[in-house]
Amino acid sequence: MNYIVVTGGAGFIGANVIKRLNELGEEKILVVDNLNKSEKWKNLVDLHFEDYIHKDKFIEEIKNNNFNNSVKTIIHLGARSSTTEKDVDFLMINNYEYTKELAKWSLRNNVRFIYASSAATYGDGSNGFSDEHSLLPILKPLNAYGYSKHIFDLWALKNGILDKIVGLKYFNVYGPKEWHKGEMRSMVLKAYEQIKKDGKIRLFKSYHNDYKDGEQLRDFIYVKDAVEMTLFFIEKTEINGIFNIGTGIPRSWNDLAKAVFESLGIKPQIEYIDMPEEIKGKYQYFTKADMRKMIETGYNKPTLSLEEAIKDYVLNYLEKY
DSSP states (O other), X not given: OOEEEEETTTSHHHHHHHHHHHHTTOOOEEEEEOOTTSSGGGGGTTOOXXXXXXXXXXXXXXXXXXXXXXXXXXXXXXXXXXXXXXXXXXXXXXXXXXXXXXXXXXHHTTOEEEEEOOGXXXXXXXXXXXXXXXXXXXXXXXXXXXXXXXXXXXXXXXXXXXTTSEEEEEOEEEOTXXXXXXXXXXXXXXXXXXXXXXXXXXXXXXXXXXXXXXXXXXXXXXXXXXXXXXXXXXXXXXXXXXXXXXXXXXXXXXXHHHHHHHHHTOOOOXXXXXXXXXXXXXXXXXXXXXXXXXXXXXXXXXXXXXXXXXXXXXXXXXXXX
């Protein structure tokens, strides 16, 4: 059985990856996750896959080399993804050590390895948002989550394997199947919920002289576009390294809010609120994925505009839940 393994398969991007694989006729999929007491299992209900295994059991089987000749690709999306997580030991075990084990096993067994890095590795953006490997050593993440991702990128670079695997730096991804993410769900979903409850959207004030309230900029990418970019690397085994997953077009929080209102046919009403003290010093005011390297691979599928994607998300998913 030549499985495609998707770790974090019940999560946001993972479940969307499996959904797209199903649409392409692929069902030989092994889902790896930790469902625990969450409602995340609901993301799997409409998906088709061969088997499910707990993440701890999976890594145990990997260490015992019990998947010989039964796996062709690992898409490693499972991680503790909270940018406010304070248990750094947990992040290092779950995000760094786990990824190292999978990468080493994949290389030993000639298995395609695609893993999720993060745009959080870029820190405040003062060193730019280029995915060129030579710039990795100068990046300074602003939070422990970003560091736990960054340190694996550095490990892969130092050990000469970054040109044999694929790392994907996802920017601000939003879309269906993110409902379970709590405070980490996208502002699109939060904005929709706020409109339904209060008729208005609350955005953080700006504390940077170059940005007015709500004009902080982000590279927002719809999950459907992020998935297309991810799956591009399954067959393109000659292409390796770290790649940004974004649009290359930064948009403001105000743009996002207005697009949600417009999708619902409601006049925009935005309130600007104080930013919590604990994130003021770690806040990114600007992100923009440098997409030149991705384009050079031959990937040429256009991405949906912010307005098009939000309209699809709101009308075809959120309004139908």
